[in-house]
């Protein structure tokens with residue numbers, strides 16, 4: 103019997119309409135377009151303005167887009183995994199809310215938090231379900247309403263993040279020329295104090311004091327995070343190339359997490375890839391955490407060809423980081 107592998111067979115997305123530009127940010131905090139463009143590479147980010155709506159709203163919209171594009175029958179979906187650091191609420195899971203709102207009633211569903219590496223962790227995980235034969239139609243949702251955990255009085259973080267959601271369909275295949283070929287994923291809590299949300303969890307529940315101290319927003323020591331991100335993301339990508347005997351000529355695309363253009367460039371350099379093979383859209387959306395990589399796949403979908411070698415690489419809070427090697431599954435219609 104041929105071996106079963108997991109392959110991406112469709113990509114949907116949702117981007118809120120509102121564009122928060124560098125110009126608008128510079129009226130809110132002491133910053134400017136020149137600093138943001140040269141130090142990070144972002145021009146604008148999308149912000150969800152719909153009152154009372156969170157990650158699940160965007161996740162459902164991304165699933166609707168996926169259904170429109172693929173003709174997927176939601177009754178056949180048997181697994182929904184939602185990667186997010188901004189769940190609608192701690193309980194119930196955002197996956198449960200998404201299933202209900204999208205009309206998915208025959209699936210196992212749960213959330214996972216791999217921070218900015220969430221999509222890589224999620225794809226690796228759902229591939230295990232598929233390879234075991236237990237799941238056949240899987241939606242991997244990455245839904246991040248970063249604007250709710252961003253402190254718009256802190257210039258060192260508020261310029262970085264944006265809101266977005268994606269929904270990726272993953273299915274079994276017996277075709278050896280496509281699918282998830284290799285995973286190289288890591289976690290090391292050494293970074294847990296350099297990028298975190300201090301309050302609102304079980305260690306430090308919400309109180310008037312925590313709210314006054316802005317402790318429900320992202321806290322980041324950017325320089326420390328940068329130091330690790332720039333080496334570890336590149337190391338993980340280089341390692342996966344080496345063990346799969348891939349040269350830069352073999353690789354069609356690097357699909358990097360979009361946190362900082364300088365981190366992306368360092369990874370591409372380490373892989374000896376020229377810029378034409380690197381998906382970059384940080385300028386338009388900023389850092390949408392686990393949604394950045396699938397958002398690139400969504401935007402570049404028409405240029406991808408069946409069998410293309412892609413290296414996906416990320417680095418995020420925890421620290422979490424790593425790289426996946428996939429062979430793209432289809433030619434776009």
Ligand code: UT7
Nearest residue numbers: 133134137141218257258261324325327328331361362418
């Ligand atoms: O996706 C999850 C993982 N996260 C990351 O990968 C992020 C990694 N870190 C970074 O990308 C960068 O460290 C940042 C973009 C966050 C910051 O860039 P940096 O080049 O490391 O700047 P810095 O923090 O060292 O700050 C340099 C200067 C400081 O001023 P002084 O102390 O030199 O006078 C900051 O106060 O830039 C100042 N600064 C700003 N100036 C204008 C910091 N933020 C801003 C700002 N506008 N928004």
